[in-house]
Amino acid sequence: MAEDARAVAFENQNGIGVIRFQNPPLNIMTNRYVQEFQEALDWAEGTKDLKVIVLCNQGKCFGAGADVNDMKAYLESHTYVSVKMHNAITIADRLANLPVPVIGAIDGMALGGGFELALACDLRVISENGKVALTEINFDSFPGMGGVPRLIALVDYSRAMKMMLFAEELDAEAACREGVVNAVAHGETACELAMRWAAELNQKAKSGLTAVKKMAHCLQKKEQDYLYLFSQNLSREVAESGALHRQCEAFINRKKKIEK
Structure with missing residues (x-):
């Protein structure tokens, strides 16, 4: 598959590994995206x-x-916890545990699971127009990829709790002021700043x-297995409540009406 046709591309630029999300317009975490991100992590580890x-x-x-259509399908097939959340937690943990420093370059928005992946990086930079938020609560769910302990x-x-319970959106300057990101890329893209740091x-x-x-x-390693199991159990409770499924259906129906 050509690199420009992939949802997640990767390359070695003379010792700097570049993993790029390229599933526009929103870089939604579809099944294909997750599979290709796993391939990128295989490459980075090897x-x-x-x-x-x-x-x-x-x-x-x-x-x-997350892709709402995929999420609804997982809920209906009763594989939301065993497949969807297992894969989501795994990719975030693998990213966090890569043996070399990882710089997350946030150009534009990072919401929900997208922001959770950024939180799994060692350093984060953001574009001037960037925004971040853990929005899962609006879907009657929670940041189940490790976003809760990483944000805390x-x-x-108390600040992290407010951000998560109210799906609080931070612009670039606020995210930097709060310590959620390390720097704002003024006059350049976040990727350009990240590449300068990487160089x-x-x-x-x-x-x-x-x-x-x-x-x-x-120190984090001791807690990792416990957090994985606890997150899986919470995901099971969320799935069994039915609220997440109703939110998925409502979202899909709204989207269909808009597209008509």
Whole structure:
């Protein structure tokens, strides 16, 4: 498959790994997207000469979260937890556990699962017009890809709770001020800024970069298996409540009316 035909593309730029979401207009996490992201992670884990990875997007949206049609199908086939959420948690955890630093370059919006993937990166930069939010509560669900503990690790508990319970949207400057992102890309794209940071890291010895990454994650590792199981159990409760399914149906019906 040609790289420009993929939903998730990847390449090695002289030691800088670039993983690019290119499923416009919203970079929705379709089944194909998830499969190809898994392939990109396989590549990143197996390419030994990478020193740093940039996760970026094509178009005006880093990612708007799950595909509602797919989600409805999983709920109706009773595979929402065993397949959909299993895959979603797995890709976020694999991204977080890559052996080298990962820079998330948010050009445009990062919502729901898209923002959760950005939170799984080690560093985040955002475009001037960028916005971030964990919007799952509006679908009678929750950030089930690890977004809850990752956001709480960045901001204090009560602030993170307000952001999640009210699906609070932060613009670029607010996200930087709150500590959710490291920098705003002024006068350039987030990807361009991330590539400049990556080029600087690429000049350093890989042994130091990987040592910092391993040390930073050693405390989180003990909690990871527990959080996976707990998230799966919460996802099961959400699926069995029926509220998420009703929200999916309502969303699809609204979309059909708009398209008529």
